Amino acid sequence: MAERIDSDEPTVRLEMHGVCKRFGATVALEDVGIKVAAGQVLALVGENGAGKSTLMKVCSGAVKADSGQMWLDGAPYQPGNPLEARRAGVAMIYQELSLTPHLSVQENIMLGMEPATLGVVHRREVRRRAIEAIKEFDNPELTPDARVSKLSVGSQQLVEIARALAIGCRVLVLDEPTSSLTQQDVERLFELIGRLKRQGKAIVYISHFIEEVKRVADRVTVLRDGKVVGSSDVAAITTDEIIALMVGRQVEELYPRSARKAGEVILEIEDLAGVEKPESASLQLRRGEVLGIAGLVGAGRTELLRSLFGLESVRKGRIRLGVYTGPASPVRRWMQGAGILSEDRKEEGLALSLSVADNVTLSKLRGFGPLGLVLPSRQDRATQRWIERLGIRCRGPRQSVSSLSGGNQQRVALARLLQHDVEVLLLDEPTRGIDVAAKAMIYKLIDALASGSAAEGRAPKAVLMVSSYLPELMGVCDRVAVMCRGRLGLTHPIDEVDEHKLMLEATGQEASA
Amino acid sequence: MSDKQLAPAEKEVFGSNWRNWLNTLGSVLALAAVYGLFVLIAPPSFATARNLEMIARQTTIVGVAALGMTLVIISGGIDLSVGSIVALSTVVIAWLLQYAGVGPLTAALGGVAAAAFFGLVSGLLITRLRVVPFIVTLGMMLVVRGAAKGIGREQKIDVDPERLRWLEELLASLPKERSWMLLPPGVWLLIFLAVAVAALLRYTRLGRHTFAIGSNEQTARLCGVAVERVKVLVFTLCGAFAGLAGLMQFSRLTVGDPTVAVGLELNVIAAVVIGGGSLGGGEGSILGTLVGALIMTVIASGCTQRGLPNWVQEIITGAIIVVAVALDRLRHRRAV
Numbered sequence: 001m002a003e004r005i006d007s008d009e010p011t012v013r014l015e016m017h018g019v020c021k022r023f024g025a026t027v028a029l030e031d032v033g034i035k036v037a038a039g040q041v042l043a044l045v046g047e048n049g050a051g052k053s054t055l056m057k058v059c060s061g062a063v064k065a066d067s068g069q070m071w072l073d074g075a076p077y078q079p080g081n082p083l084e085a086r087r088a089g090v091a092m093i094y095q096e097l098s099l100t101p102h103l104s105v106q107e108n109i110m111l112g113m114e115p116a117t118l119g120v121v122h123r124r125e126v127r128r129r130a131i132e133a134i135k136e137f138d139n140p141e142l143t144p145d146a147r148v149s150k151l152s153v154g155s156q157q158l159v160e161i162a163r164a165l166a167i168g169c170r171v172l173v174l175d176e177p178t179s180s181l182t183q184q185d186v187e188r189l190f191e192l193i194g195r196l197k198r199q200g201k202a203i204v205y206i207s208h209f210i211e212e213v214k215r216v217a218d219r220v221t222v223l224r225d226g227k228v229v230g231s232s233d234v235a236a237i238t239t240d241e242i243i244a245l246m247v248g249r250q251v252e253e254l255y256p257r258s259a260r261k262a263g264e265v266i267l268e269i270e271d272l273a274g275v276e277k278p279e280s281a282s283l284q285l286r287r288g289e290v291l292g293i294a295g296l297v298g299a300g301r302t303e304l305l306r307s308l309f310g311l312e313s314v315r316k317g318r319i320r321l322g323v324y325t326g327p328a329s330p331v332r333r334w335m336q337g338a339g340i341l342s343e344d345r346k347e348e349g350l351a352l353s354l355s356v357a358d359n360v361t362l363s364k365l366r367g368f369g370p371l372g373l374v375l376p377s378r379q380d381r382a383t384q385r386w387i388e389r390l391g392i393r394c395r396g397p398r399q400s401v402s403s404l405s406g407g408n409q410q411r412v413a414l415a416r417l418l419q420h421d422v423e424v425l426l427l428d429e430p431t432r433g434i435d436v437a438a439k440a441m442i443y444k445l446i447d448a449l450a451s452g453s454a455a456e457g458r459a460p461k462a463v464l465m466v467s468s469y470l471p472e473l474m475g476v477c478d479r480v481a482v483m484c485r486g487r488l489g490l491t492h493p494i495d496e497v498d499e500h501k502l503m504l505e506a507t508g509q510e511a512s513a
Numbered sequence: 514m515s516d517k518q519l520a521p522a523e524k525e526v527f528g529s530n531w532r533n534w535l536n537t538l539g540s541v542l543a544l545a546a547v548y549g550l551f552v553l554i555a556p557p558s559f560a561t562a563r564n565l566e567m568i569a570r571q572t573t574i575v576g577v578a579a580l581g582m583t584l585v586i587i588s589g590g591i592d593l594s595v596g597s598i599v600a601l602s603t604v605v606i607a608w609l610l611q612y613a614g615v616g617p618l619t620a621a622l623g624g625v626a627a628a629a630f631f632g633l634v635s636g637l638l639i640t641r642l643r644v645v646p647f648i649v650t651l652g653m654m655l656v657v658r659g660a661a662k663g664i665g666r667e668q669k670i671d672v673d674p675e676r677l678r679w680l681e682e683l684l685a686s687l688p689k690e691r692s693w694m695l696l697p698p699g700v701w702l703l704i705f706l707a708v709a710v711a712a713l714l715r716y717t718r719l720g721r722h723t724f725a726i727g728s729n730e731q732t733a734r735l736c737g738v739a740v741e742r743v744k745v746l747v748f749t750l751c752g753a754f755a756g757l758a759g760l761m762q763f764s765r766l767t768v769g770d771p772t773v774a775v776g777l778e779l780n781v782i783a784a785v786v787i788g789g790g791s792l793g794g795g796e797g798s799i800l801g802t803l804v805g806a807l808i809m810t811v812i813a814s815g816c817t818q819r820g821l822p823n824w825v826q827e828i829i830t831g832a833i834i835v836v837a838v839a840l841d842r843l844r845h846r847r848a849v
Contacts, residue, residue: 334737351728353795363736365718
């Protein structure tokens with residue numbers, strides 16, 4: 001243990017100072033510093049892309065900073081990789097858990113550090129140490145022999161925390177730990193955090209849910225665009241103040257809003273239910289409007305868009321898209337004039353090894369040559385138009401998408417809907433993980449599509465947009481509905497709600513009136 | 514952020530085309546290097562036009578089957594049943610000629626149709642049962658081999674020479690009076706089909722969809738590509754090409770032999786992979802595949818003429834496969 005520096009202050013366990021990190025042209029972190037004491041929970045809040053996760057990846061050795069210093073219990077600390085960081089006592093629990101689902105709880109906990117002689121694992125010792133690590137949690141589901149794949153997400157997360165504790169970590173970083181947990185698991189997690197605090201662990205808690213932060217954290221540091229914009233004791237700051245710090249003062253210019261005129265209803269669903277989610281969703285989407293769907297991760301918003309588009313099956317309910325009724329396959333939906341933007345660019349949205357041109361034109365390879373042939377030169381010509389209009393930074397239509405930045409990849413994915421010239425755009429988290437410039441471009445584009453100024457003499461489009469980022473919904477949408485536990489609430493005109501109200505509805509604390 | 518002005522597209526497109534050409538050129542250069550090496554170390558008979566013709570003829574069976582395999586591998590699949598289908602095709606052709614008494618064209622089409630049928634079955638099993646291609650075609654490898662043996666009653670089917678007619682000549686050395694053809698008809702057929710498949714991959718929706726499925730199946734589905742239909746079609750085509758390879762095989766041996774071409778699928782896969790195909794899908798080219806097939810034949814031919822024993826050939830071929838793929842990965846890493 002490090003010696004105390006000041007008798008009034010608790011021991012500073014982890015300190016980061018002057019951390020800078022660039023990814024190509026984007027500045028992810030600029031002169032960032034934080035301090036966490038033993039037995040303290042520091043909340044790190046900020047919008048998506050503010051740099052929270054990058055900062056903690058630096059801290060846990062997954063990303064190397066360009067410059068800056070770190071100290072752990074007063075000693076200089078420079079992890080070369082996550083393993084070194086863990087050995088030094090810093091462990092990060094990611095949103096996506098990194099467990100081996102086929103192995104048991106005890107095997108997972110001790111994975112990579114099994115006590116062994118000449119390669120033969122001491123099974124009894126593994127068991128003993130695993131039991132010791134999980135007895136803290138007081139969770140009946142968690143037994144040493146349980147298969148990890150059979151556990152709930154909440155319990156799986158605990159296994160991962162147990163792994164960090166078994167190695168004797170002193171600093172625990174939790175990245176959005178509650179995003180996929182049930183209410184009950186969230187409570188369990190908070191209790192655990194309390195216990196770990198009392199044991200003198202330092203905890204960094206990354207979140208954008210302010211309510212959680214107020215409950216669980218002692219101090220809060222707010223990041224925006226890679227910079228620290230404020231730091232305070234949680235007790236001394238209000239929720240509104242935190243939000244103001246997070247969002248900054250550039251809201252108006254970011255979200256342009258031209259005159260929009262809502263036209264006929266082009267998409268109508270009634271009591272739609274998918275296999276698991278959504279349970280029940282009804283809405284009407286008109287031409288010339290942007291309808292937002294708010295809600296927590298896991299509420300079933302993505303599933304709603306996917307079942308609308310035929311990517312997941314529909315259990316019951318009515319769908320009408322233009323003149324077409326009933327569920328339909330993605331092939332049909334494209335023909336009927338709808339297009340979808342996936343929330344997961346890399347896994348689903350784009351074929352990364354293919355070229356920009358192939359990605360943009362994939363949904364409609366007609367009209368690029370005689371006899372149904374696809375002539376690459378014509379694909380390229382069509383694509384070149386979107387490269388210029390959306391400002392896609394690339395060497396040309398034949399460059400492979402994998403080498404583009406996130407923002408440019410998202411432009412390519414959007415260009416597909418524009419090239420296809422769809423009437424109804426289903427956008428799932430259209431600005432996730434992209435830089436501010438790309439965000440501004442996308443907001444402008446959505447506005448142009450909905451107001452009809454994107455194409456002269458054409459009817460305006462209809463946009464249905466899912467987002468977890470409330471300020472964005474408030475800035476872009478005409479109306480907004482909230483999804484909570486698979487149910488879509490009533491649609492509110494945007495000037496009758498605020499972020500606070502939406503958040504209450506999303507967390508199920510206030511039924512939509 | 515530096516270049517505000519977008520660079521002129523034409524120039525850049527030319528640039529990336531040029532790099533593509535270099536990639537393809539790379540495998541052609543490798544072929545030239547292997548050939549040149551054997552010209553130096555093998556006896557003078559190696560570098561004759563006659564030997565070149567022989568190399569072309571020997572490449573044809575693997576080459577034709579590899580056309581279909583290229584499609585399958587680009588789509589992200591694999592087909593292990595190709596060798597068995599070749600054998601089945603020879604047996605079906607022989608059976609039709611000998612026992613059904615049909616003409617050579619009908620027999621040849623029958624063989625190809627039977628082969629395509631088993632490709633279709635593989636495709637349907639893969640898409641309907643959602644079992645990975647490796648397992649389905651591993652099973653089909655045995656099923657088809659068994660079927661071939663069943664049709665032949667576990668024996669070769671000999672065909673009376675007078676029933677063969679032109680079937681005999683597909684891969685035979687050209688007689689003097691037809692030397693204007695330069696290459697045997699079977700080799701021309703391979704060249705013609707190669708051009709057709711290359712055009713299919715580059716200029717048709719089926720071809721672009723095949724690449725898209727191999728690159729990212731989820732994206733393809735999201736974009737409204739009929740993923741299942743394309744896969745079934747690709748496996749059916751692969752079966753049909755294996756059937757054509759069987760036709761070539763039959764032409765060479767003039768018997769229907771259910772035990773022929775055991776393990777041929779591995780040579781076929783090797784040709785695709787040496788030619789730049791990725792087993793992960795989304796990559797591969799017909800020119801590359803043909804070059805890959807040629808490289809293997811050149812090695813075999815050169816080693817034989819140099820008098821190197823068979824085991825040396827095998828070691829060299831094996832090493833070439835690994836080196837070719839390793840070089841390909843290296844090139845990729847630099848390109849990104």
